Amino acid sequence: MPDTPPARIGIVTVSDRASRGEYEDRGGPAIRQYFEDVLTSPWEAVPRLVPDDRGAIAAALVELADAEGCPLIVTTGGTGPAPRDVTPEATLDVAEKVMPGFGELMRQVSLRKVPTAILSRQTAVIRGRCLIINLPGQPRAIAECLDAVLPAVPYCVDLVGGPRLETNPDRIAAFRPKT
Numbered sequence: 001m002p003d004t005p006p007a008r009i010g011i012v013t014v015s016d017r018a019s020r021g022e023y024e025d026r027g028g029p030a031i032r033q034y035f036e037d038v039l040t041s042p043w044e045a046v047p048r049l050v051p052d053d054r055g056a057i058a059a060a061l062v063e064l065a066d067a068e069g070c071p072l073i074v075t076t077g078g079t080g081p082a083p084r085d086v087t088p089e090a091t092l093d094v095a096e097k098v099m100p101g102f103g104e105l106m107r108q109v110s111l112r113k114v115p116t117a118i119l120s121r122q123t124a125v126i127r128g129r130c131l132i133i134n135l136p137g138q139p140r141a142i143a144e145c146l147d148a149v150l151p152a153v154p155y156c157v158d159l160v161g162g163p164r165l166e167t168n169p170d171r172i173a174a175f176r177p178k179t
């Protein structure tokens with residue numbers, strides 16, 4: 001049996017200041033560390049750092065989904081109500097299907113941590129064989145949100161024709177209803 005190629009996971013940091021080098025990006029590395037801790041199947045990170053610009057975010061998502069062949073892309077930042085927060089709009093610009101349950105669940109669990117969780121408009125969508133999930137910019141929000149939705153992510157990736165993602169059940173148990 002030939003080795004299965006690693007699943008490519010797109011990691012998109014959306015931040016004006018991090019993209020200008022005004023502060024170090026802690027969000028992208030936190031997402032990478034999260035998947036290192038949780039996934040047991042082979043994967044590799046495809047990172048991008050973009051400013052809060054709707055066209056630039058959409059272009060990065062299209063490139064990662066279509067050209068880089070990522071079955072999963074996670075974004076961080078730009079989900080709030082401020083004028084330059086446009087990550088959900090850019091995500092919907094490239095969507096074929098909207099997956100509202102992801103945003104609903106992530107806001108619900110985040111509300112147990114901070115009352116301002118309702119300010120995040122984070123969503124998730126399908127583009128081709130790729131699931132795209134938005135996370136808030138606060139680095140600590142990354143594990144809080146991903147812990148909630150990750151049990152359903154491998155099966156969602158299965159359903160859109162992506163590679164089989166396996167998780168460490170001691171950390172996150174993937175749920176596949178048909179197996």
Ligand SMILES: Nc1ncnc2c1ncn2[C@@H]1O[C@H](COP(=O)(O)OP(=O)(O)OP(=O)(O)O)[C@@H](O)[C@H]1O
Nearest residue numbers: 013014015016017018024025026027077078137138
């Ligand atoms: N990639 C990141 N690395 C480190 N800290 C971040 C990052 N993104 C956001 N933060 C922190 O979380 C806060 C809220 O994130 P948000 O996406 O709203 O950024 P912002 O205030 O609009 O600024 P910017 O887009 O320039 O990061 C930021 O003010 C910053 O303190």
Ligand SMILES: Nc1nc2c(c(=O)[nH]1)N[C@H]1C(S)=C(S)[C@@H](COP(=O)(O)O)O[C@H]1N2
Nearest residue numbers: 077078079080110116117120136137138141
């Ligand atoms: N789990 C979690 N969710 C969170 C937060 C957080 O600290 N933890 N911050 C909230 C705040 S203060 C804002 S303004 C919104 C949008 O953040 P963003 O613009 O950085 O994406 O996410 C919210 N969701």
